[in-house]
Amino acid sequence: MTTEQDQIVEQSQLGNVGDLSGDSLLKVRHLSVDFVSIDGRVHVLNDISFDVKKGEIVGLVGESGSGKTTLGLASLRLLDSPPAEILQGEIIFDGKDISKISDDELWQVRGTGMNMVFQESLIALNPVYKVESQLGESIGTRNKKNSLHTDKETDKSEMLRILRELCLDKPDMVLKKYPHELSGGMRQRVSIAMSTVQSPRLLFLDEPTTGLDAYVQNRILSIVKQLNREYGLSIVLITHDLTVASKICDRIYVMYAGRIVEIGTSREILDKPFHPYSESLLAALPSGFEDSPPLPVPGGEPPDLKHLPQGCKFNPRCIYVMDTCRTDEPDLVNFEGRMVACWKYPSTAKK
Amino acid sequence: MNVDASSNIVEIEDLVVRFRARGHKSGFFRGASWNRAVNGVSFSIKKGETFGLVGETGSGKSTIARVLVGLYKPSSGRVRILGREINYRKKEDVFYLRQNVGIVFQDPVGSLNPRLTVRDIVTEALVASKSVKKRMYDSAVLDSLERVGLRRSSLEMHPRELSGGEKQRVSLARALVVPKKLLILDEPTSSLDMTIQAQVLNTLRKLKAELDLSILFITHDINVVRYMSSRVGVLFYGKLVETAAAREVLMAPKHPYSEELLSNIPQLVATQSLDSNAATRALVEHSPASEGCIYRNVCPKVFDKCVDEPELAEVERGHDVACFLYHDSMQRT
CATH class of the missing domain: 3.40.50.300 (P-loop containing nucleotide triphosphate hydrolases)
Structure with a gap:
């Protein structure tokens, strides 16, 4: 496979x-x-x-x-x-x-x-530490892994460099702030900085x-x-x-x-x-002006994982639904050079 | 006053809302500073119109919404609903305001009481309005739920049992269970999934036609505003910089800020077309000027006149812009 x-x-x-x-x-x-x-x-x-x-x-x-x-x-x-x-x-x-x-x-x-930047930057950052110490922690961990030793000065200039690279105005001000004092976009960039500083x-x-x-x-x-x-x-x-x-x-x-x-x-x-x-x-995706026709979206809600339907999981909301869709689940297969999991496409139907 | 004032559902004139800023020195009022969240905004909404208010975070969109339901008091300026001027110190005026204006907030979780069932949540609005007889409550609640597309079975459910889209529908049912003249939608779909957002938007359009509502639609999503609004106002740090018919603002914006805002519309573009020019422009931080034109610090078209503050003035029929670029051309012609 x-x-x-x-x-x-x-x-x-x-x-x-x-x-x-x-x-x-x-x-x-x-x-x-x-x-x-x-x-x-x-x-x-x-x-x-x-x-x-x-x-x-x-x-x-x-x-x-x-x-x-x-x-x-x-x-x-x-x-x-x-x-x-x-x-x-x-x-x-x-x-x-x-x-x-x-x-x-x-x-x-x-x-x-591998590193991850989490969704809620307010939760991902520790609310009781200033940005400087949180970024510092990140740098410290990286140094420990690579058995590097840097002094505070170099660390700080590195922090300033990375924040400036992420287009934050006045990086020295940002370092002295707590996460809640920053706007959503700034917090998100601090989160990104914490991840990228570990390269x-x-x-x-x-x-x-x-x-x-x-x-x-x-x-x-x-x-x-x-x-x-x-x-x-x-x-x-x-x-x-x-x-x-x-x-x-x-x-x-x-x-x-x-x-x-x-x-x-x-x-x-x-x-x-x-x-x-x-x-x-x-x-x-909303398109057109006020007088445009209603958006052609399927009814229904995103699936409840506890009660998934038989067959293709999208079948209750699908406008092309066929009998097969309700009983068998399609595999992800190649169709015209792309991978797709749907009974609509011939290479799937063959099976 | 306008001749056709009767067709205006809401009129806002020179609205100012100030908040006490932190960081003042000790002592009573010493060094106290104020932030103007809304700074001299005027607009009106006609009957049957959807007025879209767009702007970045912190531009004062939600503050205006909250003034219109009496959650904040204006620091100065006038608010008129159906021709009646609202005195925010008088209880009956605020009551009148709330009888005619409904609101749906952005956060579907925070705006519904987790301990009440859907039935209770919607009934509360009926009790507060004092305009419906008690024995009519049940049928009114059912009608309202049906209108917004909720199943009857959700009546006894608690908010946590509902999905995000359904919660917003409950909010909507609560806002509309007593017939309203104006419905305020404060980012009603920004926390919803794409397909659910589209479903809710379709419902809103249908409701508007059915109930002959006027809507104040607040959002930062230009695609949504275009789909919903007949007229659009662009807000920048508490100042209205442009208002006109949706087509005009969105197709041919005049104010430099509107132009910039529109260049940031999320579009379906394939990867390499994120042009580097737009990217660098997008990297500029916005900071409002403390005097003169509020946008002049970042405006690419700034010139010597901008040290004064431009008024929002009509430069074309039905198209108001607060920018000297256009005021000048108007004088010349």
């Missing part, structure tokens, strides 16, 4: 971004995660495989409950167990399977190898722009793109907003109910979404 999928992705027009099999920085294979509680067992991730190549920006797009954040956390092995339970799967980072390594080894990978090779950004207005949103996105261009940093952008993903991502994984339903380049998905769910995400 692994090789088959690799071949398929290679066949698609991704060749320009680099050879996949050799250049993958992160390979997640057949990852399944359950959350177990008194109420029962919930399948949060279901046989997920995804790749991030060196220097690539990958988008994980889906609505709440689609498992995109869980996938991010699982890749860094940050899921608490219990309630999370990893049923199967490999997480190969830089050629090494990190899904079974010890905590000590993991310590080396996290931070300087990771892969950075997960979980909804970095949610709750920020369009103006600040653009600013953050261009900073992210800049980090990617200048340092060749690979990035996984987790978002519910297809417009955000389309702006900076090379490839997009569309997720629904803990499954990947479509993989394609940003352009492919925008120009011609294959999966009905991707299609409805595009249709949901």
Whole structure:
């Protein structure tokens, strides 16, 4: 399955971004995660495989409950167990399977190898410490890992440099502030600074722009793109907003109910979404003026993972629903060089 | 006063809202400073109109909304609802305001009492309005829920059992259970998923037509504002810099700030087209000028006249702009 999928992705027009099999920085294979509680067992991730190549920006797009954040956390092995339970799967980072390594080894990978910027910057930052000491902690950890010794002066100038790079005015002022004294956009950039100061090779950004207005949103996105261009940093952008993903991502994984339903380049998905769910995400973007027709969106809510329907998980909301959709779940297969999980497409129907 | 004043649901004139700023020295009022969240804003909303108010975080959008439901008192300026001027010191005036104006807040979790059921939440609005007989409560609640597209089964549920979109619908049902003239929507969809946002927007449009509502729609999402509004006002740090029909503001903005705001619309663009020019422009921090034109610190078109403060004036039919660039051209012609 692994090789088959690799071949398929290679066949698609991704060749320009680099050879996949050799250049993958992160390979997640057949990852399944359950959350177990008194109420029962919930399948949060279901046989997920995804790749991030060196220097690539990958988008994980889906609505709440689609498992995109869980996938991010699982890749860094940050899921608490219990309630999370990893049923199967490999997480190969830089050629090494990190899904079974010890905590000590993991310590080396996290931070300087993979790093994550969390969604709520107000919660991600410690409210009782000033920015300076939090950034300092980050630098300290990095130094410890690389057995470096730096004095306070160099640390401080490095902090100032990185904050300035992230386009914060008056970085020396920012250092002296508590998180609650900063605006949302500034806090988000401090969070990003804390992660990038460790110079990771892969950075997960979980909804970095949610709750920020369009103006600040653009600013953050261009900073992210800049980090990617200048340092060749690979990035996984987790978002519910297809417009955000389309702006900076090379490839997009569309997720629904803990499954990947479509993989394609940003352009492919925008120009011609294959999966009905991707299609409805595009249709949901308000367009036109007051007198335009209503938005053609499917009814229904995002799936409740406790009560998933039989067959294709999108079938209750799908406008193209057929009998097969209600009974059998489609696999993610290749159609015209793109991966899609839908019975609508002939290569799926063959099976 | 306007001749057609009767068709105006709301008129706001020179509204100022100040907040006491922190950091003043010890002693009574010594060195106390005030922040003007809203600084001399005037606009009106006509019957059947959706007025979209756009601006960044901190531009005073929500403050205006809260003044219109009597949660904040204006520091100065006038607010008129259906031609009646509201004296915020008088209880009956504020009551009159709330009878005619409904509001849906941004945060669906924070605006619903977690200990009440949906039925109780919506009924509260009926009790407060004092205009509906007790025996009519149940049918009014049911009607309202149905109108906003909620299932009957949600009646006995608590907010935590509902999804984000459903919670916003409950807020909407509560706001509209007593017929209102003006509905204020303060970022009603910004915390919702894309498809749910679209569903709620469709419902809002339908309701507006059914109930003949006027709407004040507050958001920072230009795509949403375009889809919903007939007229748009652009707010920058408590100042209204441009108002006009939605098509005019969004297709041909005049004020330099509106132009900039519109260049930041989230669009479906494929990756490489995030042009570096726009990116660098987006990196400039906004800081309002303390005197003169409020935008002059960052305005790319700043010139010597901008040390004075421009008034919001009509430069074309129905198109008001607060910028000397256009005031001048008007004088010349």
